[in-house]
Amino acid sequence: MAEVNNNQASGAATQGAAPGAGAATGAPDRDVKIVGIVCNWCSYAGADTAGVGRFKQPANLRLIRLPCTGRIDPLFALKAFEKGADGVLISGCHPGDCHYSEGNYYARRKFELAERMIHHLGIPKERFKWTWVSASEGARWQKVVTDFVEGVKKLGPREGKAL
Amino acid sequence: MRIGVFVCHCGSNIAGTVDVAGIAKRALTLKDVVHAENIMYTCAEPGQAAIQNAIKEKKLDRVVVSACSPHMHEVTFRRCVDKAGLNPYLFEMANIREHCSWIHTDMPVATEKAWEIIKMSVAKARQLEPLYSNEVEVNKDVLVIGGGVAGIQAALDMADAGLKVTIVEKETTIGGVMAKLDKTFPTIDCSACILTPRMVDCSQHENITLMTYSEIEKVSGYVGNFTVDIRKKAAMVDWTKCIGCEICVQKCPAKAPDAFNAFLEPTKAIYIPFPQAVPKRAAIQVDHCRWFTQGKCRVCERVCPADAIDFEQKDEIVTKEFGAIVVATGLEVFPWEDYYGEYGSGKIKDVISGLQYERMLNASGPYGGHVHRLSNGEDPKTVVFIQCVGSRDESVNRPYCSGVCCMYTAKQALLTKDHVGMDTEVYVFYIDIRANGKGYEEFVKRVQTEFGVKYVRGRVSKLYEDNGKVMVRGTDTLLGEQVEIAADLVVLATGINAAPGAKELAQKLNISYDEFGFMKEGHPKLRPVETNTAGVFLAGVCQAPKDIPATVAQASGTASKVMGLLAKDKLKTSPMIAVVDQKNCVSCWKCIEVCPFSAPEKQELRDGTQKSHVIETVCQGCGVCVATCPVNTIALKGFPTDAILDQIEEVLQS
Numbered sequence: 001m002a003e004v005n006n007n008q009a010s011g012a013a014t015q016g017a018a019p020g021a022g023a024a025t026g027a028p029d030r031d032v033k034i035v036g037i038v039c040n041w042c043s044y045a046g047a048d049t050a051g052v053g054r055f056k057q058p059a060n061l062r063l064i065r066l067p068c069t070g071r072i073d074p075l076f077a078l079k080a081f082e083k084g085a086d087g088v089l090i091s092g093c094h095p096g097d098c099h100y101s102e103g104n105y106y107a108r109r110k111f112e113l114a115e116r117m118i119h120h121l122g123i124p125k126e127r128f129k130w131t132w133v134s135a136s137e138g139a140r141w142q143k144v145v146t147d148f149v150e151g152v153k154k155l156g157p158r159e160g161k162a163l
Numbered sequence: 164m165r166i167g168v169f170v171c172h173c174g175s176n177i178a179g180t181v182d183v184a185g186i187a188k189r190a191l192t193l194k195d196v197v198h199a200e201n202i203m204y205t206c207a208e209p210g211q212a213a214i215q216n217a218i219k220e221k222k223l224d225r226v227v228v229s230a231c232s233p234h235m236h237e238v239t240f241r242r243c244v245d246k247a248g249l250n251p252y253l254f255e256m257a258n259i260r261e262h263c264s265w266i267h268t269d270m271p272v273a274t275e276k277a278w279e280i281i282k283m284s285v286a287k288a289r290q291l292e293p294l295y296s297n298e299v300e301v302n303k304d305v306l307v308i309g310g311g312v313a314g315i316q317a318a319l320d321m322a323d324a325g326l327k328v329t330i331v332e333k334e335t336t337i338g339g340v341m342a343k344l345d346k347t348f349p350t351i352d353c354s355a356c357i358l359t360p361r362m363v364d365c366s367q368h369e370n371i372t373l374m375t376y377s378e379i380e381k382v383s384g385y386v387g388n389f390t391v392d393i394r395k396k397a398a399m400v401d402w403t404k405c406i407g408c409e410i411c412v413q414k415c416p417a418k419a420p421d422a423f424n425a426f427l428e429p430t431k432a433i434y435i436p437f438p439q440a441v442p443k444r445a446a447i448q449v450d451h452c453r454w455f456t457q458g459k460c461r462v463c464e465r466v467c468p469a470d471a472i473d474f475e476q477k478d479e480i481v482t483k484e485f486g487a488i489v490v491a492t493g494l495e496v497f498p499w500e501d502y503y504g505e506y507g508s509g510k511i512k513d514v515i516s517g518l519q520y521e522r523m524l525n526a527s528g529p530y531g532g533h534v535h536r537l538s539n540g541e542d543p544k545t546v547v548f549i550q551c552v553g554s555r556d557e558s559v560n561r562p563y564c565s566g567v568c569c570m571y572t573a574k575q576a577l578l579t580k581d582h583v584g585m586d587t588e589v590y591v592f593y594i595d596i597r598a599n600g601k602g603y604e605e606f607v608k609r610v611q612t613e614f615g616v617k618y619v620r621g622r623v624s625k626l627y628e629d630n631g632k633v634m635v636r637g638t639d640t641l642l643g644e645q646v647e648i649a650a651d652l653v654v655l656a657t658g659i660n661a662a663p664g665a666k667e668l669a670q671k672l673n674i675s676y677d678e679f680g681f682m683k684e685g686h687p688k689l690r691p692v693e694t695n696t697a698g699v700f701l702a703g704v705c706q707a708p709k710d711i712p713a714t715v716a717q718a719s720g721t722a723s724k725v726m727g728l729l730a731k732d733k734l735k736t737s738p739m740i741a742v743v744d745q746k747n748c749v750s751c752w753k754c755i756e757v758c759p760f761s762a763p764e765k766q767e768l769r770d771g772t773q774k775s776h777v778i779e780t781v782c783q784g785c786g787v788c789v790a791t792c793p794v795n796t797i798a799l800k801g802f803p804t805d806a807i808l809d810q811i812e813e814v815l816q817s
Contacts, residue, residue, distance in 0.1 A: 035814055041695060042675070048232045051261025059272045062279055062814040063262060065233070066802055067739070070757075071786025079808055083815040096670045099696065100785035101759040110790075135695070136677040142266075 032086035032152050036063040036145075037072055039104070042093035042134050049138035050145075057142055058149040061089065068092065069130075070103025074114035081123060087152035090130040091144065097134060104132070126151040127158075166288055167198040167223040168281060169214055171205040171230035173260055180264040180273040186229075189278060193285050197221055205230050206239055214240070215247035223249065225288040229257035229281045235686075250293035252738065252801060257284035279814060286813040290806035294738035299780045301387040302486040303729045306331065308379055308668065311339020312711060313703025313718040314491035315361050320722035322370035326729060329483060330365065331393055332375040333664075336440035337362050339493050343423060343518060345525040345532075347711055348574040349606030355439060355527070362441040376446060378664075380480060382488070382671045383760075385783060386698030387734045389485045397476040398446035400433070404471035407443030409435055411463035411472070419451035421529070425496070425519040427537075428529040433463050438527055445471075487725045488672065490682060490694075491702040491718065492662040497553030497561065499657050506552070506626045506655065512538040513633050513650075514626055516657040517571055524578050534582045536651050538631075543651035545588040546579050547635045548572045549623045554658030555594060563679065565658035566708045569597045572656045573607045576616040589616045590648060592623050592637055600712065619646065626653060659708040672699050681707050692721040700724055739801030740782035741789055745774040747796035754788035754797060763788060 038044045044065045050057065066072060069092030077088045090111060098104040111130040119125045129148050133141045168190040172178035183201040190199035198221045202210045205228055217223055226249065228240050233256040241251035259277040267273040305321055307314045310332030318328045330337060341347075342362075344354035365371050380392040411433045421430035423437055432452040435445050445463075453460035454474060464472040496518045500509030507514050513536050515523070526532040536543055550572055554565035576589050596618070598604040610616050623637035632649040639646045661680030669676040674694040675683035682705050685693035692700050702718040703709065709717070728734075741762070743754070754763040754775050760783050766776035777788070777797070786799040798804070 033815060035811055044232075045234055045675075045695070048234055048258075048261040051232070051263075051265040054265055056268065057266045059263075059267050059269075059276045062276075062283060063258075064283070064807060064810050066786065066807070067799070068785040068787065071790050071799060071802065073790045073804075076807060076811065080811050080815065083812055085811075085815055097675065099673050100783055100787065101673060103759065103785045103787045106757060106787055106791070134677075135675045136683055 030157055032060050032149070032157050033084070034061045034087040034089060034149060034152060035080040035085045036061045036089040036091070037076055038063055038065060038090070039069045039092040039099070040065055040067050041099035042097065042132070043091035043141070045135035046091075046133040046137050046141040049136060050141040051138075053138045055138050055142035057145045060149050060152075061145055068098065068100050068103035069107035070098075070100065072107060072110075074110050074117075077114060077118065077128065081118070081121075081127075084158065086155075086157050087127045087129075087148065089145070089148050091133050094132040094134055123158075124155055126155055164195040164225060164289060165197045165221065165223050166193075166195045166225040166227060166285060167214070167217050167221060168193075168196055168200075168227045168229065168285065169205050169210075169217075170199070170201040170259075170281070171210070171228065172201060172203045173230060173264075174204065177230070177260050177264040177277075180267060180270055181259060181277045182270065182274045186274060186278045186281060190281060190285070193282065195225075195289060196285060198223060206236050211239075211243045214243055218244060218247040218249050224253060225291060226254045227257055227281065227284045227288050228254070229259050229277070229284065231260040232256075232258045232262070235261075250295075252294035253288070253291050255284045255288040255291065257281045283810045283813045286809040287806040290803050290809060292800070292803075294800050296735040296738050297779050298733040299387055299736055301729060301731060301734050302389075302484050303327065304329065304483070304485045305487050305489065305725055305729070306389070306391055306483070306485040307489045307491060309339065309491035309493055309662075309703070309705070310334075310337030310365075310373070310375065311491060311493045311703065312341040312358060312361075313493065313705075313714045314339070314489070315358075315365055316715045316718035317489050317491060317702045317722045317725075318371055319361065319364055319368065320719050321725055322368045324722075324726050325370065326726065327370050327372075329372045329374060329485070331377050331379060332373070333378050334436065335376045335398065335444060335446045336436050336442065337365060337373065337375060338437075338439075338441065340518075341711060342437065342439075343425070343521060343525075345521045345528075346574060346578060348570040349600070349602045351574065351577070359439045359441070362439070366441045373442060374481070375442060375444075377481075379668060379671060382673075384484075385760075386728070387486045389488060389698065391483055391485060391488070393481045393483060395479040395481055397478050398444065399449065399452075399472065399474055399476050400445045400447065401471045401473045401476070402442065402444045404469045405444045406469050406471075407435060407440070407445070408468065409445070410466050410468065411445055414462050414466045416460065416462060417451055417453045419448045424522045424529050425516065427515075427519055427522055486729050487698045487700065489700045489702055489721055489725060490668070490672065490674070490705050492665055492668060492705040494659045494661065494704040494708070495663055497565075497658040497660050499552050499655055502559040503552060503655075505624060506549075511626060511628055511633055511653075512536075514653045514655065516655050517568065517575065518657065520575055520654045524575070524582065532582065534579060534652075541651070542583055543587065545648065545650045546576075546583075546590070546652045546654065547633075547648055547650040548576060548589070548591040548654050548656060549635075550591065550593045550656040551622075552655040552657050553660070554656075561658055561679075563708065564597060566597065567710045568656035568658055569593065570600070570603055570606070570710065572654075573598075573610045573616075575654060577610045577614050580614045580616070585614070589614075590635075590650075591616060591618045592635075593618060593620060594622065600710065621646075659704060662705065665705060672696060674699050681705065692717060692724050698728065736780055737784055739799070740779060740784045741777045741786065741797050741799050743775045743777055744796045744798065745776070747794050748774040749794055750774060751793060753791050753793065757787050757791045759783075759785065759787070
């Protein structure tokens, strides 16, 4: 069930967000879609800080806000891949900075395992990322999003929806 | 279900890059959406009135406002729909400003993204249920962390208003950095003369408890009900007996570093930082005490008339409860020696920091106010000040302006002329002069014209010793020339660092901080003294560098915010908490293991079985237990799993 790794598509795919830019042999003709799941206190606020600072980003990401990364069930990421997401980005507070003291530690353990499992399911590891962005790190948020989207665009859209 | 969607223009902030009218029209095609409109400013009075009218006229039972970040206006709109009779938790916000219009430039792309964000919000709104707040009793005691001028001001304001305040200060005396300053700009007031009476007020105020030489160990609880463990460090002196006579200090044979005097000269192993210390109590630096390092001496014990020396004293943990916490941890001077090799890394005796110069100028400092060269004790003929050392310098990772150095340099330049004589040559190397306070610009002008201090625009590239002088090599960028000055004394306008331990404290308090350790305010304009953790407030430099007037003003602002919070006898708790569906609970107690707040408990049912139960007023709504429960029988109100899955599905449908 492993998907074709469309590295060749990278040149066209990284040019812009317009639909069709991801066209490559064997890959669907559409732009990549990425689901982001973030905690309310650090990374959602970090994305806000990026917005206030007008840090431009690719438009492929759709964010879901939860109170804490500790609330994130790894199944959410699997569900997103099952429904056809081309990438899943998860971000919370830096270790030690969790608004609820330790939610991100529980999250870290889960995502370390989830990352391996997702890779094992045949999804390249470039399509799944978990990281930390604080509320004051607008520029870091921009970089995290831009780098991740670029990486997913290099692979191109996933074929079909099945895991 | 009857959902209303309101798309905000936010002037041109959103409408400039998103076709708001177009997506409002498209929203009507969504399932359950019975009303949609675009509004110039949804948060303004006409906008809120339009939402309230639509709720009543169209009988809306869910509202989605598509505008800015929920961190900005979620509270505003919850209140708005509540007033129109709709449960405030049947409201959802779609962030199409910070997360869309402000980060994209292409209108079709931004419009399409905004449309999808709205669809996700509508999908979530469908899953929302009405929620109801609980009320908890409020503890009206306040903890102030840090006893500098910010903490003192906030504490006095709150104590005068009748609140019981505890100041926790890590040094043996309150006073902070301001107590170390000689004079204050631009008035040349004596710093101690204006601060020490306030320090005494703190110690004598019936509503203020001072806990000096103490640090915060652990913080738990939540707004209105914090529990704080405070470590009272062992001073090796029984402070209930010590009378602050200083005989022990005079007789102590061991030298020790003197942090209060910026390490200019050593103090004794048993010390009192300065004569006006509050409380005036001695403490032993055990690393330097002969008894602790060599096992003999005990001179202080023999000379103490109050029998206060206690070599057996141990740290003590005191647990106290508070309703609110004010952080006022202040600053440390930028440790320039570690960063500026070109200025000699602290090895050139006649190159000193701004704070060291304050102590040299100060009449109660180690030199009685005698300005001299540390190398040979002579009066300096030429004094050079270098601004922006550890401030506005990306090469040392301090891109920010410390905000006070321009002014304190001007003050110190004036005082140099005053102390040493008007014929002293005084130079100031600067990048820009930032003198934007009341009377500041006039003060700098006066220093330049009346006192003849020579300002040279440019950076100093190197300091080196030559023939008994400190050679100052730099550029005069206005003349476009290299300059070299043979100085007797060089004073660095050292910038501001966040206080040591600020990050660790922020972590204990669960508040945000930036990469430099300055703590993050709730909103830079509208919530400048609050943090994003309810009940925790900021005052002074812990939030960002600022001078004394700004610090005092902010501290009073903070005090008034705390008084506003604690004016209520009960506080509403967030209803967005975890709840256990006990019929499926398998009593594995994993929720109890993972909860950071000990909110879940074992509850015995009528049939004698034990099931998990979440204590409503203790739960903070993080949802860790929800994601941990192996049988999915805990739900997080406000963030139902179905809503999250529906949002994912909505993104990927098109």
